[in-house]
Amino acid sequence: MxxxxxxxxxxxxxxxxxxxxxxxxxxxxxxxxxxxxxxxxxxxxxxxxxxxxxxxxxxxxxxxxxxxxxHLGSRIAAGEAAVDQHDGTSADLLREVYSHWWQAVLASPSSGAFKLIVSEVRNFPELAGFYQREVVEPGERLIGRIVQRGVDSGEFEPVDVAAAVHSLVLPMVMLCLHKHSLGACVPHQEGFDAVVFIRQHIDLVLRGLARHGAPAARRR
Amino acid sequence: MxxxxxxxxxxxxxxxxxxxxxxxxxxxxxxxxxxxxxxxxxxxxxxxxxxxxxxxxxxxxxxxxxxxxxHLGSRIAAGEAAVDQHDGTSADLLREVYSHWWQAVLASPSSGAFKLIVSEVRNFPELAGFYQREVVEPGERLIGRIVQRGVDSGEFEPVDVAAAVHSLVLPMVMLCLHKHSLGACVPHQEGFDAVVFIRQHIDLVLRGLARHGAPAARRR
Amino acid sequence: MxxxxxxxxxxxxxxxxxxxxxxxxxxxxxxxxxxxxxxxxxxxxxxxxxxxxxxxxxxxxxxxxxxxxxHLGSRIAAGEAAVDQHDGTSADLLREVYSHWWQAVLASPSSGAFKLIVSEVRNFPELAGFYQREVVEPGERLIGRIVQRGVDSGEFEPVDVAAAVHSLVLPMVMLCLHKHSLGACVPHQEGFDAVVFIRQHIDLVLRGLARHGAPAARRR
Amino acid sequence: MxxxxxxxxxxxxxxxxxxxxxxxxxxxxxxxxxxxxxxxxxxxxxxxxxxxxxxxxxxxxxxxxxxxxxHLGSRIAAGEAAVDQHDGTSADLLREVYSHWWQAVLASPSSGAFKLIVSEVRNFPELAGFYQREVVEPGERLIGRIVQRGVDSGEFEPVDVAAAVHSLVLPMVMLCLHKHSLGACVPHQEGFDAVVFIRQHIDLVLRGLARHGAPAARRR
DNA sequence: AATGAATGAGGGTTCATTCAT
DNA sequence: AATGAATGAACCCTCATTCAT
Incomplete structure (x- = not known):
């Protein structure tokens, strides 16, 4: 050699x-x-x-x-580009970009990092700033842009954007936490499939956002 | 003395x-x-x-x-009674039972117990069965009954009840976790009020559930 | 009980x-x-x-x-009083106060503390200030007063007091170090007795200090 | 290259x-x-x-x-030759051999070796024999010969030679130790110069050794 | 010959738990 | 019942030494 x-x-x-x-x-x-x-x-x-x-x-x-x-270093950039380029409905954008992204996160080891944050921030407060800066803020900004886009175009009701973002995001984070806590302990609940749920949740929220008189969000 | x-x-x-x-x-x-x-x-x-x-x-x-x-021993019984006695719309029932109950949980020390479960189940798997039996199942059954009631009465679309329940519940649990993790570390985000969000979230989901042609869920 | x-x-x-x-x-x-x-x-x-x-x-x-x-906290106070009260020759004072004191130190476990200082000061520089303040300065001041007294009274030559103090003190400290280093390893040198040496050393130094024409320091 | x-x-x-x-x-x-x-x-x-x-x-x-x-291997040989060849007073010989030699030692890195011996002999007892054989014995023999020469010639009082040797040597060793312990930590005491002290100490001891009636040791 | 990655025994310190008082 | 001194297993981290490259 x-x-x-x-x-x-x-x-x-x-x-x-x-x-x-x-x-x-x-x-x-x-x-x-x-x-x-x-x-x-x-x-x-x-x-x-x-x-x-x-x-x-x-x-x-x-x-x-x-x-x-x-695992939590900024990964939102890719999403930003997708939002900028998209030219369909905001509902489609949300379904595509967002549900794909969360499916990927959920399937990847990075999903565990959310549990780490929840469990350990209070012992390591430096993590709080990092998470807020790298994940919470860019994430909410990204989803917020999509929702705002729908509101602006008349596709969505003029809702409180921040609240809608939380309604969209919190269950996703919770899925990640669940996967690494209860979900790892109890036998998989029959009939529960996180990936299916992600779509169902988006659909439900989109129906809630849809403007009256406007065509309802299509089911795929 | x-x-x-x-x-x-x-x-x-x-x-x-x-x-x-x-x-x-x-x-x-x-x-x-x-x-x-x-x-x-x-x-x-x-x-x-x-x-x-x-x-x-x-x-x-x-x-x-x-x-x-x-903190997680069965507390759902009270809710069950309310469901049985209620004779208004399912939307109202949901708002009442659910938003009151979660506000109470969120304000009480018991909210912390959710973080405990998430953080510690994998080290103490006995907790998993207990939590599943005492909290998850009765909680989902309760909310599920209300949603089912609305579907049966034609008030709600014929959605996947289990999914709707998750859409309703997961953000609430996440609020509890947040309160005791990030929320305890970063200065309170201006404009975010968990109690307000609870109502907004229910409203959004109720709009998503509402049957086409039926009157939209009233804003209170 | x-x-x-x-x-x-x-x-x-x-x-x-x-x-x-x-x-x-x-x-x-x-x-x-x-x-x-x-x-x-x-x-x-x-x-x-x-x-x-x-x-x-x-x-x-x-x-x-x-x-x-x-072991090195201020112990010099007692000596100060003895110096103030003494009314014999400075030579006698030195022999009494000083040789007794060093015999006591050498016989006590405190003698080891000098080795500790020598070995460890550079790793714990806080010790330096303490030792300087509590031991070196009061000790040299005490012995210095006795020598100065002898010079002032005409009993001693007008020597460099600080140097004479070092000539008196350094061998004593060295005896302490020796006791806990080489002295603890080699079989006792026949004929060497630290207590006897202390007296011999004082006598030698006193002869060196004695004023010409003045009566030589008495041997005891 | x-x-x-x-x-x-x-x-x-x-x-x-x-x-x-x-x-x-x-x-x-x-x-x-x-x-x-x-x-x-x-x-x-x-x-x-x-x-x-x-x-x-x-x-x-x-x-x-x-x-x-x-650093402690036999270096005394050079001194031995000087003693054999010297034909002046023992006081001069002592001043010359001794003060030069110690100044050299103190200025050289070898001075640190004394601290090493003091600090480490008890952990490595093999060092004790080596040091005793290579340093203590030849050194004391050399100084002892000079003192004895002075006593024999009537230049010095008939003192206890071994004790005088210790009075001469111990402060020198202590200077070496000091240089590498306290002396390296505290700001140099104003007015203290080891090289000056060496001469002062020899002078003092020589005055103590000087035979009554014999000329006092000259100050240089 | 020279390097520096890797090892694992060892030592400082913590802390759940016990038990004499 | 209550205390808190005492224990010692366990854990983080270091560092002398080895050895493949």
């Missing part, structure tokens, strides 16, 4: 470590909570020893913050 | 101990999480010594379970 | 703990150094468990500081 | 490694103590990596011993 290849092999492992540790940490922090997760467990799940964890993250707390940053 | 009076005072305090401990434990478990809360802190906040805590609860874990039992 | 007696028994142990811990800590810190001494060793030598140490001192470092404070 | 020159450079660096490591180790061990110094710090200060340290010394402890050997 050449020196370059050697270095590469070693490098490859080293480069992969932080991600492996973050993945392990997310799983365990979400499952057991930060305080109840031992640093060594995280290391073991990542396939390294206790000491190695500390080569990459200076403390368990910094590891938590890195996990949060990774 | 007479000896009898002293005895009475002491007795009263003694009788109050378990409740004081539960109150202190709820506060702290909700704020910091179960694992990050020290048994001694709970005792101190309840005004007793560490040892005394263990006279009333055999372990920190049992204390957690008692807290959960206290 | 009466309640008072009970309390007393328990209290007695509790009151004695800090001193027992300080004694154990002094021994071990002096012998092995601060960093090489384990907190648990200190606890064991004091006859308690690891956790108990932390009921009395919040950290190993605070334990070190308490040890230093205990 | 030619390959040959490169090889030379590398060789030169490689040859210098052990010395660079010893220098770094002395500095750090003296400053922070052996136990509180990390092997990696030593390597870093010597400009090599952690692993390289272990190519030259099999353990941190062996590094300590090498440091001690380097």
């Amino acid at each position: 050449s020196t370059a290849a050697e270095a590469t092999t070693r490098r490859r492992r080293k480069d992969a470590r932080p991600q492996e540790l973050l993945d392990a940490a997310l799983d365990l922090f979400v499952e057991k909570g930060f305080a109840a997760t031992r640093a060594e467990e995280v290391a073991q799940r990542a396939g390294v020893s206790k000491g190695t964890l500390y080569l990459y993250y200076p403390s368990k707390e910094e590891l938590l913050k890195a996990v949060i940053r990774e | 007479s000896t009898a009076a002293e005895a009475t005072t002491r007795r009263r305090r003694k009788d109050a101990r378990p409740q004081e401990l539960l109150d202190a434990a709820l506060d702290l478990f909700v704020e910091k999480g179960f694992a990050a809360t020290r048994a001694e802190e709970v005792a101190q906040r309840a005004g007793v010594s560490k040892g005394t805590l263990y006279l009333y609860y055999p372990s920190k874990e049992e204390l957690l379970k008692a807290v959960i039992r206290e | 009466s309640t008072a007696a009970e309390a007393t028994t328990r209290r007695r142990r509790k009151d004695a703990r800090p001193q027992e811990l300080l004694d154990a800590a002094l021994d071990l810190f002096v012998e092995k150094g601060f960093a090489a001494t384990r907190a648990e060793e200190v606890a064991q030598r004091a006859g308690v468990s690891k956790g108990t140490l932390y009921l009395y001192y919040p950290s190993k470092e605070e334990l070190l500081k308490a040890v230093i404070r205990e | 030619s390959t040959a020159a490169e090889a030379t450079t590398r060789r030169r660096r490689k040859d210098a490694r052990p010395q660079e490591l010893l220098d770094a180790a002395l500095d750090l061990f003296v400053e922070k103590g052996f136990a509180a110094t990390r092997a990696e710090e030593v390597a870093q200060r010597a400009g090599v990596s952690k692993g390289t340290l272990y190519l030259y010394y099999p353990s941190k402890e062996e590094l300590l011993k090498a440091v001690i050997r380097e």
Whole structure:
């Protein structure tokens, strides 16, 4: 093996470590909570020893913050573009962009990060500002723009936009929390499918938003 | 003070101990999480010594379970009666039962118990069954009955009742969680009032449920 | 046993703990150094468990500081009074006050505290100010007063007082250090007796200080 | 640079490694103590990596011993020759040999080795024999010979030679210790100059040793 | 020879729980 | 019943040492 290849092999492992540790940490922090997760467990799940964890993250707390940053760092940008380009109805826009996005989040490990925020903010108040800035505000702004667009075009009733946004978003977040709390404990309720529910919820809200006299939101 | 009076005072305090401990434990478990809360802190906040805590609860874990039992033990019965007796529209019934009830929950310390469930179920799976049995099922049954009533009477569209229930309930639970996580950390968002939102959310959902051709849900 | 007696028994142990811990800590810190001494060793030598140490001192470092404070806290006051009251020659005063004092120090566990200072000041610079203030300055001032008194009375040559003080004091401190370093490792050098040396050293220095033409310092 | 020159450079660096490591180790061990110094710090200060340290010394402890050997290995030989050749007064000899030698020691990094001995002998008793054999005994023998020479020649009082040697030597060792402990922490005491003190101390002791009737030790 | 990633034993500190008073 | 001193298992983190590259 050449020196370059050697270095590469070693490098490859080293480069992969932080991600492996973050993945392990997310799983365990979400499952057991930060305080109840031992640093060594995280290391073991990542396939390294206790000491190695500390080569990459200076403390368990910094590891938590890195996990949060990774999974809740701004991901809204893509959505913004979609909103700008869309030229159909606001109802379609919401159904497309929004329900797809939440399905993806729910299916991804990032869904657990919401539980982490809920469980740990009060112990690590720095997280509050980060979450507010990176998730809450851009998220509400994005959905708010869509709703406002519908109101402006006469497609929706002139509702309180912020409230409508909450009606749309809160159940989605709750689905994420549920997935990693009760949902992981009880046998799946027959007949409940989160993905189906997302669509149903949007439909219901869209019917609530629809302007009287305007055509009702189409069922697909 | 007479000896009898002293005895009475002491007795009263003694009788109050378990409740004081539960109150202190709820506060702290909700704020910091179960694992990050020290048994001694709970005792101190309840005004007793560490040892005394263990006279009333055999372990920190049992204390957690008692807290959960206290705050999430069946409270739905009252609602059931209201449903049976009501003879107005289902929309009114929903607004009444539901908005009053959630306002009460949100304002009470019990709101914190939802955060406890979300944060701790996976560490104490016994809680899952309890919560499912005592809260989820009766709660969904209650709201479900009201929605079904509206569908049956032709007041509501023939929607998927379970989905509508989730659309109604999930944001409420999320409000409880928010109150004890982010909401306790960031300065109150101007213009956001949970109680107002509850009404707005019901109105929105009721508009979504309303049968075409039927009169729209009245704004109050 | 009466309640008072009970309390007393328990209290007695509790009151004695800090001193027992300080004694154990002094021994071990002096012998092995601060960093090489384990907190648990200190606890064991004091006859308690690891956790108990932390009921009395919040950290190993605070334990070190308490040890230093205990053994190097101002003890010079007594000497001051003796100097004020003495009305014999300065040579006699020095022999009496000073050699007695150093014999006492050398025989006591406090002698080890000098080794602690030498070994640990650079890691705990707060100790420097304390030692300077509580030991170096009052000590040098005291001895300096005696020497100055002799110079003023014509008993001693008009020497550099500060230098003479160092000539007197440095070997004494060195004896303390030696006792707890080399002196604890090699078989006692035959013929070397620290107490005898203290007197010999004073005599030598006094002969060096003595004014020409004045009667030489008497040998005792 | 030619390959040959490169090889030379590398060789030169490689040859210098052990010395660079010893220098770094002395500095750090003296400053922070052996136990509180990390092997990696030593390597870093010597400009090599952690692993390289272990190519030259099999353990941190062996590094300590090498440091001690380097700085306290027999250096007294030069002094012995000076004593043999000297034909002036013993006082002059003492001043010359001794004051020069100690000034050199105090100014050199070797002064720190005394602190190392004091701090670490009890953890590494092998050091005790080495120090006794290489430093204490030859040093005391050398100074002792000079004093004895003065006594024999009638220049000095017939004092206890061993005691006089201690009176001469202990303050010097103490100066070395001071330099690397308190002296490194507190702002330099105004008016204190170790080199001046060395001369003052010799003068004082020589006056104490001087035979009555014999000419007093000259001030230089 | 040199590096530095990896290891894991070890040590400081915390805290649930016990129990003598 | 109430206390709080004491315990020791457990956990976070460090660092001497190893070894693949």
